Amino acid sequence: FRPSLGIQVMSSHSRHLFYAPLFHPxxxxKDHADxxxxxxxxSAHQNxxxxxxxxxxxxxxxxxxxxxxxxKYGALNSLKIEA
Incomplete structure (x- = not known):
């Protein structure tokens, strides 16, 4: 059994397009994660x-x-290139 694409994406970190490292200057x-x-x-942190x-x-x-x-998944409508 292979989970649907939606389930795979929602259960993984691959849905994050941008990575904000905790060690940013x-x-x-880091303050947000803490x-x-x-x-x-x-609102508990000001940074x-x-x-x-x-x-x-x-x-x-x-x-x-x-x-x-x-x-990986083929030419799905949701994966069309943004103009």
């Missing part, structure tokens, strides 16, 4: 710096991921 991702692990609301990507960068990264998934 701003320490924002707050979550401590069961605290995100909310983020990674910012341009629209063009996001589109390129999404298309790269879609191409990778299309090689």
């Amino acid at each position: 701003s320490l924002s991702p 707050a979550q692990l401590g069961g605290l609301d995100e 909310h710096k983020a990674f910012h990507y341009s629209e063009h960068e996001v589109k390129n990264l999404v298309n790269k991921r879609k191409k990778s998934l299309a090689k």
